[in-house]
Structure formats: structure tokens, C-alpha cells
Amino acid sequence: MNEDDLDRMKKLLQQALPPVKGDSEPRQDLWPAMLRRLNTRPAAQALTGRNWFDGALAFGLLGLAAFFPASIPVVLYYL
């Protein structure tokens, strides 16, 4: 594809899909929706919560393996 072909394709694409107006803005202030999102799932809590859960799960599995070695194949089977 040479430069002329490229220019033709660019023009065709611009004809098919005219640019969106640059001054577009949301239909309403999005802050209330943002607040709802933040209240539903606070970022820091979500991260901290997941780390805490992962740690507890790993600790529990290690304890199980230490006290009941026979459970290791069972755990591995279900992983």
C-alpha cells in the first residue's frame, strides 16, 4: 500500500466515521456515581481484605499440612 492508497483510506475512514465533537461532556456530574462506586468497594479495603484472606488461607493450609500430613494429597487433588 503506497502513500496515495493510505491517504485514500484515511479519507474514506473519516467520511465513514466523522470525529466526535471535542467539547462533549457527560450528561450529568459523575461525582455522585463515583462516590457510590467508592462506597461499594473502597480500593484500599478491597486490597487489604484480599491480602488478609490470602494470608489466612495459606497459614491454614500450612497448619493442616504440618499437623495432618496425610491431608497433603487431598489438598493437592483439589487445587
Added chain:
Amino acid sequence: MQNGESGVLNQFQRGDAAAFEVLFHQHQRAVYGWILRITRNPAAAEELTIETFWRIFSAYARFDAARGFEGWARRIATRAALDWLRARRTEGELSTEMLGEVAAPAEADPAVTAEIRRKTAMAFSRLPPKLRIAATLAVIEEQPQKDVAAALGVSVAAVKLRVFRALRLLRKDLERQGITP
């Protein structure tokens, strides 16, 4: 004013929620406008603006105040829009939303019929999202290539290559339909 702005950025970097609110109000319109250029769907652009700011809020610890907020926000917005395009890659969904936008431009070329415009828009919607987003921003929206490169997190050369590949694939698709651009 500059001190005030950098103060807000520094506060945000430390996870200050009030600073986040200030930044949201300052930048929501720009972020929305950028996403709308990519998605061409106002409802999706609003949703993705919130998603973008959610990601921004979650990643405050990685924010570098010295490099400014706008470029960082734009990069996150572009990634969110790309995820959205990938998730909605089925032709049915895309064609419906894009056809709503396929109105004749003010200075329409009479040789380009409505049918050709429709087929071109449909073919464009079938391109891989990574190529489509580069062509949308660089060709349709005529954004500077360095801005597109920064938003996509790639080099200017990579943007040029993606645009070239997008146009070549588009041309092949149209040729298969009997349209010679």
C-alpha cells in the same frame, strides 16, 4: 495557582480522598471526552470515566506527581477503553452502536455513498481493538501521534505501524466486499 495544583497532586499521592475529589472535578470532562472519542458511545464513556477514576484512586501509590496527572489519567482511560472494546468485540454489538454514528459528514464526498460508509464502519469495527484504537485516535480524531503514543504507552513508530496495519486490513476487508477504495 501552580503551587495549589502541585499541592493537590502531592496530597493525592499520599492517598488524600479530598485531593482525589478535586482532581475528579478538574479532569472528569477531559477523561470523558477522550474515552468518548474511542468508544463513540456516551453511556459507555460515562461508565468508563468512573472505571478510570476508580483505577486512578486504587493506584494512587504509583502516581508520580512530578510527571503530572493528565497524561497518567489519559493512559489509564485508554487502557479502560481498550478493555471495553475487547469485551464487546462481537460484531452485532459493535455494528449497532457504530451505525448510529454513521451520519454523512458536513463535507461529504458524493462518490462515497451511505452504503459504502456503512460497510466501511462495519469493517472498521471488525479490526483488532489495538489497531482500531490507534486508527481512531490518529486518523479519525486527528490527535497528534505523540499524544496517541503516550496514551497507548508505545512509541510514535509503533502508532504509525498500527495505523498502517489497520488501514491495510480495512482495505482488504472492503475489497473482499467488492469495494475498491
